[in-house]
Amino acid sequence: MTYTGEISRDHPTCFLFVIDQSGSMDEKMGSRSKADFVADVLNKTLATLVANCTKADGVRSYFDIGVIAYGGNGVISGLSGDLIQPISKIWERPLRVEERTKKSDDGAGGIIDQRIKFPVWFDPTSSGGTPMCAALTKAAEAVVEWCDAHPASYPPTILHVTDGQSTDGNPEHIADGIRQISTQDGTCLLFNLHVTTSEGREVLFPSSEQGLADEYSRMLFRMSSELPSHVGRFASGKGYTVGDGARGFIFNGDPKCIVDFFEIGTRPRLISER
C-alpha cells in the first residue's frame, strides 16, 4: 500500500511550495493582490506546520519544507538558507514576526480581540513572465535529491500555485517526470492551484478532463496527481465533492479555495497525530 508511511523524526516527509510571482499576480482579489493573499496563506500554512511540530520541549522535525518562487526575478528559493530545510530550522528563520489581532471566543459566549504573533517568511512580489518550466525543473531536481536521501519516507508533496500560462515552454512533461519520482511509499504528489480574479467557473478536484473549458485547464488537470484516499476524505470533510480518481487540482480558485488548497495539500500529517 502506498501513502501509508509513518511520518516521524526518523522518516519525515517533504512539502515543497512552488509559487508564481509573475506580473499578473498583482491583480486584486477584493482589496488585496493575488500575490499578497497567496503569501499570507503560505506564511500561515508554514506557521501551522511549525505549530503542529511544536511540543513544550522544542520543535520536532517531522517535515522538511521548501519554497520555490518564480517570476521576473527568475526562479529563486523563497526561504533563506537551503532550498529544502527541516522544520526545526524553518521556525528559527522568519524574516520578521508581526503582531496581529484575531477574533477569539472568550469562553463566556463573547468574542474578544486576541493579539497573536504572525511570522513572515515569504514576502509577496509580482513582476515579469511565468517561467513555470524552469520552476518545475528546479522542483524536480530538489525532490529527486530528497527522495534519494529518504527512501522509506512518505513521498514529497508539491503544491504549485499559478495564475497564468507558462512563458518558457510546455511544462507538462516536467510535471509527468515529477509524478514518477518516488520513495518506497509512493510517487511524488503534485497538486496544482490556478487562482483567478475573473468570474470563470471554479473547477474543484475534478476526476476527468470533461467539463474543463480549454486546453490550458486540461493540461493542468493532466499535470496533477490523484488525491490519495486519506487526502480525498479530508477534502470531502471540508465539503468538496471528491469522486473516484479526483485530482489535486483547482481551476479558477477564489480566496477560500487558496486557503483550502493549502490545508488539504498539507494534510499528510503524522500518522499518530491525535
Added chain:
Amino acid sequence: MHLQRAFTVPKAADIPNEDRYAREGDTFALSDGATISYDSALWAQIICARYVQSPHVTSDWLDGCILEFNTRHDRATMPWHKEAAYDRGSFASLLGVTLTGTAIHIDAIGDSLAVLCDGDAPKDSFSYREVEQFDQAPMLLCTDHAKNPIFEDGVLAGEWMHDWSLEQLQSPRLLCMTDALGQWLLSRKGNDSTEKLFSLETKEAFDQFVHDEREAGRLKRDDTTLLVFW
C-alpha cells in the same frame, strides 16, 4: 474486580510517553495526549488526576482542568511558535472507569477503548465497537473550551457514557487501552487477541509484545498503554 496490571510503552525510546493513568479507590482514568498538541502529557495528567478525584465530567469540571493547565503556562512570554501551538489547544482522550461491585460505569471521550470480557471471551467494547471507527477523527478533550461540544446542560451527554452489568458473567474481566492497541484488538476476531493481552504478566512481556507487533506492521507506532482488571 481489581486492577491487576498496568503497562505503558512510548512510541519511541527517545520520545516522552504522553499516555497517563491514575487511580483513586475503585475509580480509574486513562488519558492519551495527542501527539501534535502542545504539552499534551501535562493535559492528560491533569485530566486523569482530576477525574479520579471527582469522576463527574461536567462543564465546570472541565473548566477546572483548563484553568489548571493555563496556570502552568505563561502565554505572554512564549516565542511565536510555542504561542501558536498553545493557542491551537492541547488534546487528550479520557477513559474513566468506576467499579461498583456488580457493575462498571465508563466515561469515554475519544478513542481509548474499554473491553468487557467473560474469561478470555470479549463481550462488548466502548466507545468503539468496529475497527473502522479508528479511521475517524476522534472527539478529544481540549484546553480550548469552545472545542468541547460534549455537554448537555452542563453535564456529559449520554453518548459518552456506558454501563455494564456484571451479573450474568461467569468470570468478568476488563481491558482498558489507548488507541493503537484498541485498533489492534478490534481488527481481530475471536478470543485470540484478548487471550494474548491477558497472558502478558510482566512489563518485559508487554514490551516484547509491543515491539514484535510494531515490527510486523500490525500495531501502530504510538504510545501504548494497557490496564487489566479482574
